[in-house]
Amino acid sequence: MTRYIKSQWQLAAHSVKHSRPDKVMEAYYSCMDQMCRQSEKPLNYVHISAIVHGTAKVWTAAGQRRSRWVAEGQAQHNLRKFIARMLGRLQPLLPAVGVRLAAEVLWSSAKLGLNPGVLVPGMTDSLAQQFMADMNAANGLEFSTVLVACARLQSSPCQGALFRAICGRLAVADLSAYSPQTVSNILHSLARLPAAAPSVALLDALCQRFGVLLSGHQAANGPNELPTAQNIANTMWALSKLKYAPADELAMSMVRRIVALCRMEQQLVPQDISSVLLACAELRLPVTQTETQGLASVFLDLKSQLGMRQGYTNTVWSLAVLGHLRQAQFALALDRLTVLSVSHSGMSQPSVVTDSEMRQLYQALDWLQPPSSAHVQQQSVLSSLQGKLRRLGPRPAHTSVRLYDKDKLCAALTQLQLSFKTMLCIQSYLADAVLEPQSSNAKSIILRLGCPDYMRNIPGRLTGRGLFSTHELAKQGWLVDVHREMISNTITVKQLADYLKPVLTAAAGGSLNAYRKPLQTTAIISHGSPKAAVPCQQASMQPLFFCLAAVVPVPLLQNILCMRFLFRHHFLLLYSQLILLLPLGLGAILKQVADYSELVFPELPR
Numbered sequence: 375m376t377r378y379i380k381s382q383w384q385l386a387a388h389s390v391k392h393s394r395p396d397k398v399m400e401a402y403y404s405c406m407d408q409m410c411r412q413s414e415k416p417l418n419y420v421h422i423s424a425i426v427h428g429t430a431k432v433w434t435a436a437g438q439r440r441s442r443w444v445a446e447g448q449a450q451h452n453l454r455k456f457i458a459r460m461l462g463r464l465q466p467l468l469p470a471v472g473v474r475l476a477a478e479v480l481w482s483s484a485k486l487g488l489n490p491g492v493l494v495p496g497m498t499d500s501l502a503q504q505f506m507a508d509m510n511a512a513n514g515l516e517f518s519t520v521l522v523a524c525a526r527l528q529s530s531p532c533q534g535a536l537f538r539a540i541c542g543r544l545a546v547a548d549l550s551a552y553s554p555q556t557v558s559n560i561l562h563s564l565a566r567l568p569a570a571a572p573s574v575a576l577l578d579a580l581c582q583r584f585g586v587l588l589s590g591h592q593a594a595n596g597p598n599e600l601p602t603a604q605n606i607a608n609t610m611w612a613l614s615k616l617k618y619a620p621a622d623e624l625a626m627s628m629v630r631r632i633v634a635l636c637r638m639e640q641q642l643v644p645q646d647i648s649s650v651l652l653a654c655a656e657l658r659l660p661v662t663q664t665e666t667q668g669l670a671s672v673f674l675d676l677k678s679q680l681g682m683r684q685g686y687t688n689t690v691w692s693l694a695v696l697g698h699l700r701q702a703q704f705a706l707a708l709d710r711l712t713v714l715s716v717s718h719s720g721m722s723q724p725s726v727v728t729d730s731e732m733r734q735l736y737q738a739l740d741w742l743q744p745p746s747s748a749h750v751q752q753q754s755v756l757s758s759l760q761g762k763l764r765r766l767g768p769r770p771a772h773t774s775v776r777l778y779d780k781d782k783l784c785a786a787l788t789q790l791q792l793s794f795k796t797m798l799c800i801q802s803y804l805a806d807a808v809l810e811p812q813s814s815n816a817k818s819i820i821l822r823l824g825c826p827d828y829m830r831n832i833p834g835r836l837t838g839r840g841l842f843s844t845h846e847l848a849k850q851g852w853l854v855d856v857h858r859e860m861i862s863n864t865i866t867v868k869q870l871a872d873y874l875k876p877v878l879t880a881a882a883g884g885s886l887n888a889y890r891k892p893l894q895t896t897a898i899i900s901h902g903s904p905k906a907a908v909p910c911q912q913a914s915m916q917p918l919f920f921c922l923a924a925v926v927p928v929p930l931l932q933n934i935l936c937m938r939f940l941f942r943h944h945f946l947l948l949y950s951q952l953i954l955l956l957p958l959g960l961g962a963i964l965k966q967v968a969d970y971s972e973l974v975f976p977e978l979p980r
Contacts, residue, residue, distance in 0.1 A: 375413070375421050382406070383428025387435040395436040396449065402432060403456045410463065419467040423475045423482075426460050429453075430482040457486065458493040468500050473512040476505040477519040484526035491529070502531030506539050514552040514560075517544060521563035521570075530569040537570040545576040549583040554601035557584050558608040565612035574831045577618045584609055585624040588631060603635050607646035610653035617656075617837055619829045625659045633665055636672045647673040648685035648692075655692035655838040657829075666698045674706055684731060686711055691734035694741040695842045701742060701755050708735075708762040715766065729770035736769045737803075740846055771799065782861070783807055783823070786871040790878075793891045800850050803843045808851070809878065809889045816888040818851030819881050824858035852881040 386402040406425050410417055433453065464471075464479070471479075480501055483490045491498030505512070505520060517540055524531065544560070557580055564570045587601055601609075606628045613620055632650050635642060647669050654661050673689055676682075686707045693699035715726050727735075739759060744752045780796055787794045787807060796807045800820065809819040827840025836844065847853050859865070860873055879886055 376424050379424045383432050386432045390436045419464055419471050422460055422464045423479050426479055426482045430485040433486055457488055461490055461494045461497055465494055468504055471504045473505050473508050473516055476501045477516045480523040481519045484523035489527050489529055498529060498531050502536040509543055514556040518556045518559040522559055525563040525566040534569040541572050541576055552583055553599055554587045554605040558605040561612035562608040565615035581620050581624060588627050603642050603646045606632055607649040611649040614653040614656035617830045619657050619832050629661055629665060633668055644673055644676050644682050644685050648688040651692040652688045655695035658838045663698045666696055683714055687731040687734045690738045694738040695838045704759055711766060727767055732767045732770050735763055739763055782867055785867040786874055789871045790875055791890050793889060803847055811888045813888050820847050820851045820853050823856045823861050854881050
């Protein structure tokens with residue numbers, strides 16, 4: 375029976391390349407359904423898993439034709455109905471399913487883009503439980519198969535218990551038989567699954583095994599297979615996402631292997647090169663400019679531009695973070711992106727570049743900013759780059775949301791009587807607060823709370839992204855990083871203020887006076903006796919107020935001063951006061967008002 379099933383899906387996979395996919399798939403579904411109904415013996419779990427696996431193969435073959443039929447709603451509907459029927463037949467047989475078949479069904483479903491738990495409620499968790507029940511019998515291929523399936527589906531079976539079990543098992547397993555593909559698939563999947571949270575010990579073990587494979591040492595069962603460019607690119611990308619810095623020896627071995635493959639004119643995928651450059655930047659690897667420029671040149675010289683939009687933005691941003699970006703490379707990348715945008719939509723000025731990609735480009739442009747003393751030609755080239763980038767799209771607004779209560783920070787800074795603004799986007803980076811100096815001689819103080827961009831295995835070492843943002847923010851003022859513990863719920867406003875005061879004082883050079891709010895002067899306005907206290911920002915306004923108070927009734931005077939709430943501009947405020955005072959015939963007071971027409975009147979409560 376298994377042979378018959380295999381022959382049928384192989385025939386369908388071959389036919390779908392030359393015939394109409396819809397007719398081939400309908401015939402395949404009908405054949406499998408008829409076999410399930412008319413079989414002399416009931417189909418067991420091996421047969422049903424073979425059908426699901428074969429369906430994934432046929433569907434993949436149809437997709438390789440880039441057929442629009444695969445994306446049509448009716449085709450997807452028919453596929454879901456068929457797989458749901460097969461999984462429904464498999465569900466009562468699950469107690470007999472082992473690790474290999476459980477992994478195979480999960481992978482096949484993920485390959486089809488279908489979550490078993492959606493088609494048959496509880497199916498994904500049941501398959502995960504079957505895998506965990508006999509996990510000691512699983513090998514590296516089966517571990518990687520399950521993780522790849524979960525990463526494709528973005529699913530956390532059994533509320534993450536499956537990931538915890540797999541990571542715990544891998545941390546103590548013998549990895550000597552794991553191939554480069556298996557190791558890279560495991561790392562790549564762990565990086566795409568936030569719920570997995572692999573330990574540093576597990577990452578150490580996987581990196582150690584990959585280093586052995588990369589060195590080409592003989593294994594007990596024969597020579598090790600050398601990692602391919604895709605294996606290396608996936609591994610480096612995964613480590614950068616996991617914020618795990620490998621040993622310099624391993625990191626440089628991976629980079630040199632990729633560079634060697636480029637020199638050998640191997641058929642490298644553009645995404646692999648951009649992923650390696652991105653990892654070099656994120657992990658702050660000690661790569662030379664010769665190595666990065668070699669990889670960038672190969673990438674930019676590739677003629678194929680399909681699917682390379684993100685590759686261009688990653689490459690440009692990575693070179694900027696590494697300090698190796700050249701203006702000519704940036705200009706070439708912008709030209710290629712413009713061509714991609716125009717060809718994508720057929721419009722004169724379209725933009726298919728996402729906000730995150732535009733943010734990368736603007737950050738790279740910020741890094742290219744020459745000093746004010748730069749040559750005129752440099753300024754001209756930069757202006758040209760700015761024009762190209764603006765035509766591609768505007769600088770996107772920052773949409774990050776902080777998880778802490780910003781009111782506590784505002785209250786602490788207010789308690790210190792400091793002038794500040796909160797949640798500002800500076801050069802595409804979010805600042806939690808900025809202290810603004812009252813004098814032009816002082817620089818702004820930029821506060822950043824709980825910066826998360828640190829390496830997991832090297833405490834206190836910033837990632838490339840974190841270090842780059844630190845440098846860019848530091849160009850705009852004095853940067854102050856506040857420990858994450860100070861934004862916890864257990865910290866009071868007073869405790870936060872007491873912590874910030876010496877830190878900010880040190881950043882300000884010993885005194886915070888330049889960042890304090892202007893002191894308000896209180897003038898007593900009364901009609902015979904002190905009855906009202908009016909805050910005044912200008913001490914020189916006191917003679918005018920006392921003069922007015924001597925001849926104008928208090929209610930009328932308060933109405934005059936409150937006109938600021940009704941008129942936005944000072945000249946309107948002045949004219950409104952003149953109109954109110956003319957009937958009183960107060961010529962001397964009018965002259966006094968005219969002398970102070972440029973001053974800002976204080977706000978009073980109604």
